[in-house]
Amino acid sequence: MLMRRLLLGIFFMGVFCSAYPGYAEVTGSLDLINRAKEHDGKLVTCQGEVIGDIMPRADHVWLHVNDGYIAVSVWAEKELVQEIKYSGDYRATGDTVEVSGIFHRSCLEHGGDLDIHAQRIILLRSGVVLKNPLTSKKAQIGLLATSAVALFYLLKMFLQSRPHLKPPG
Amino acid sequence: MILRPQMGEIKIIGYYLGRIALGIGLVMFLPFVAGLALFREINPAFDFLISANIAVFAGLALSWLCKTDKDLHPGPAMVVIAISWLAAMVLAAIPLLLSGHYRSFLDACFETMSGFTTTGLTLVQDLDHLSRTHNLWRHLGPFIGGQGIAIVAISFLVGGASGSFNLYVGEARDEKLVPNVMHTARFIWVISIVYLVLGTIVLGVVGLFIGLKPGSAFFHAVCIFMAGFDTAGFAPQSLNILYYHSWVFEIVTIFFMVVGSFNFNLHYQVWTGNGKEIGKNIETRTLLLVVMLVSLIILAGLKHVGAYGPGMIMFRKGFYQLISAQTTTGYMTIYAQQFIREWGDVALFGIIMAMALGGCACSTAGGIKMLRVGIIAKALKQDMKLIMFSGNAIVVQKFHHLKTMFLEDRQVRAALIVTIGYVFIYGFGALVGVVLGYPILESFFESVSAAGNVGLSCGITDVAMPAILKITYIVEMWAGRLEVMSVCALIGFFVALVKGK
Numbered sequence: 305m306l307m308r309r310l311l312l313g314i315f316f317m318g319v320f321c322s323a324y325p326g327y328a329e330v331t332g333s334l335d336l337i338n339r340a341k342e343h344d345g346k347l348v349t350c351q352g353e354v355i356g357d358i359m360p361r362a363d364h365v366w367l368h369v370n371d372g373y374i375a376v377s378v379w380a381e382k383e384l385v386q387e388i389k390y391s392g393d394y395r396a397t398g399d400t401v402e403v404s405g406i407f408h409r410s411c412l413e414h415g416g417d418l419d420i421h422a423q424r425i426i427l428l429r430s431g432v433v434l435k436n437p438l439t440s441k442k443a444q445i446g447l448l449a450t451s452a453v454a455l456f457y458l459l460k461m462f463l464q465s466r467p468h469l470k471p472p473g
Numbered sequence: 474m475i476l477r478p479q480m481g482e483i484k485i486i487g488y489y490l491g492r493i494a495l496g497i498g499l500v501m502f503l504p505f506v507a508g509l510a511l512f513r514e515i516n517p518a519f520d521f522l523i524s525a526n527i528a529v530f531a532g533l534a535l536s537w538l539c540k541t542d543k544d545l546h547p548g549p550a551m552v553v554i555a556i557s558w559l560a561a562m563v564l565a566a567i568p569l570l571l572s573g574h575y576r577s578f579l580d581a582c583f584e585t586m587s588g589f590t591t592t593g594l595t596l597v598q599d600l601d602h603l604s605r606t607h608n609l610w611r612h613l614g615p616f617i618g619g620q621g622i623a624i625v626a627i628s629f630l631v632g633g634a635s636g637s638f639n640l641y642v643g644e645a646r647d648e649k650l651v652p653n654v655m656h657t658a659r660f661i662w663v664i665s666i667v668y669l670v671l672g673t674i675v676l677g678v679v680g681l682f683i684g685l686k687p688g689s690a691f692f693h694a695v696c697i698f699m700a701g702f703d704t705a706g707f708a709p710q711s712l713n714i715l716y717y718h719s720w721v722f723e724i725v726t727i728f729f730m731v732v733g734s735f736n737f738n739l740h741y742q743v744w745t746g747n748g749k750e751i752g753k754n755i756e757t758r759t760l761l762l763v764v765m766l767v768s769l770i771i772l773a774g775l776k777h778v779g780a781y782g783p784g785m786i787m788f789r790k791g792f793y794q795l796i797s798a799q800t801t802t803g804y805m806t807i808y809a810q811q812f813i814r815e816w817g818d819v820a821l822f823g824i825i826m827a828m829a830l831g832g833c834a835c836s837t838a839g840g841i842k843m844l845r846v847g848i849i850a851k852a853l854k855q856d857m858k859l860i861m862f863s864g865n866a867i868v869v870q871k872f873h874h875l876k877t878m879f880l881e882d883r884q885v886r887a888a889l890i891v892t893i894g895y896v897f898i899y900g901f902g903a904l905v906g907v908v909l910g911y912p913i914l915e916s917f918f919e920s921v922s923a924a925g926n927v928g929l930s931c932g933i934t935d936v937a938m939p940a941i942l943k944i945t946y947i948v949e950m951w952a953g954r955l956e957v958m959s960v961c962a963l964i965g966f967f968v969a970l971v972k973g974k
Contacts, residue, residue: 337808355601356710359684366718375712394604416786438516446519449526
């Protein structure tokens with residue numbers, strides 16, 4: 305009985321492994337670009353932060369994923385990006401995602417652009433809104449500098465109105 | 474005997490330098506206001522408040538301490554211009570350094586020199602998270618530098634003083650559009666601002682159609698226009714023009730790159746109803762011929778290595794990069810690494826050639842310039858005719874640039890001197906790159922891109938590159954923008970200061 309369960313377990317694990325299309329191995333963006341010819345037309349997986357605008361085009365979108373080195377363009381169906389809430393810019397750290405899809409060194413569908421046509425996008429970590437508050441030190445320096453320049457300008461005007469106090473010219 | 478400059482001359486230089494520093498400071502209030510009112514980015518806005526005050530203080534102090542009524546002669550004017558560009562670089566770098574997106578002050582200076590000279594090489598880190606306020610400043614740099622820092626000063630702070638024309642000439646512009654130099658400066662601003670409004674609307678609408686949100690679309694539009702029309706090549710996102718994935722966007726940017734690379738005099742002719750000048754002018758004819766020739770080289774090179782599949786894709790990628798190189802803009806729809814890894818030597822040679830030759834004179838473009846290329850080609854044609862005909866023959870060569878002129882030796886001499894200057898700078902930068910261990914082709918590519926104020930990169934320009942190479946590229950961008958002569962005047966000034974009697 306135990307032997308049969310064990311064999312069944314091994315069988316299903318085998319089925320699962322063979323059906324799994326090998327998404328797990330993550331390729332870095334620099335590697336994708338530097339060895340683009342080798343990766344061309346193959347299934348790749350990359351991870352990174354979603355940055356910039358998510359641009360809808362009919363039933364697809366363009367998004368950009370940056371792994372800390374360089375951003376890569378991803379062409380995906382709209383339903384694949386529904387979970388993405390944050391896109392990275394000055395005000396936010398974007399969601400971290402794992403994208404798996406077919407890599408194109410020079411995509412025929414998109415005018416020769418280097419891109420990935422996504423088959424699966426997994427949200428790994430949600431992004432956060434960044435507050436970027438004004439530090440009190442910076443505010444003080446800014447106001448102090450403005451006051452100093454205004455004072456200097458008034459002093460200059462005052463001295464210019466009294467010819468004997470003007471610098472030699 | 475070399476004469477040491479008198480205190481009076483130094484004071485004139487200080488006075489005009491002060492006015493230009495004041496101008497830079499006042500312009501910095503623009504991102505400050507935009508940061509507070511438009512983008513609501515208070516922290517970055519304060520970076521500009523601090524920096525603007527530093528620049529205004531320096532400007533007020535210098536122009537007060539060195540106040541003089543004496544005329545600015547051509548020699549000191551060139552020195553003023555050469556130093557002004559360095560001073561502007563340092564002052565404009567302060568807010569960028571405060572952003573925290575630059576590894577060092579040298580990197581921030583590299584960025585501002587690249588912006589002012591309309592080059593477009595960048596050392597910013599994590600551009601995709603840079604505030605809009607700082608990004609606006611990055612793009613305002615080319616808009617100011619493209620028209621000319623002296624143009625800003627002449628238009629608003631120096632006025633029609635007698636030294637204005639010398640300042641104007643010192644900035645590598647020797648053609649006035651109208652007799653009065655102040656009116657010329659203001660007309661250049663009128664052209665630029667009209668195009669800015671049109672360009673922002675067109676690119677903004679295209680941005681909306683390709684899926685950008687309204688705020689983003691028009692922010693990108695204004696940035697892309699300023700860096701495109703002023704042939705700088707900066708973009709608000711790290712992927713540059715590749716970010717947009719749109720052939721319409723590419724066509725619109727090609728139009729503005731080409732228009733931006735035209736001589737301001739040509740714009741004036743068209744604006745005043747003389748549209749035929751475009752077809753007759755030696756610069757536009759040479760530009761067309763060079764673009765056709767280099768297109769063939771690049772497309773043959775790309776075809777040879779099989780970089781792109783179908784012809785249309787090859788043309789789209791090849792032609793965009795070519796126009797970007799020829800107009801010395803530096804916008805890219807490919808990754809920098811792809812130039813070296815996929816384009817092959819022949820296509821790269823074509824791009825280097827386009828970058829080296831550049832756009833039109835008296836425009837925002839860099840490089841040797843089409844007017845000089847045309848004049849040298851005409852002189853070559855004249856000499857060949859002389860060889861072919863008998864010794865007693867007199868061969869007259871004409872060319873059309875605003876009016877039809879006979880080719881004279883002094884014009885050929887002037888064109889050749891500047892061309893030799895450029896070739897020397899291209900070679901110097903490449904040599905430094907090779908000495909530092911970079912391959913020769915990449916070194917040459919990047920050096921020509923810096924000195925020709927282009928901004929295309931094959932990957933050398935990076936925060937990790939040696940400081941000596943960053944300084945070399947800064948000097949190349951500066952000397953390239955001022956077409957060598959002002960830099961030579963500055964060197965001469967310092968030699969006279971040290972060795973003069």
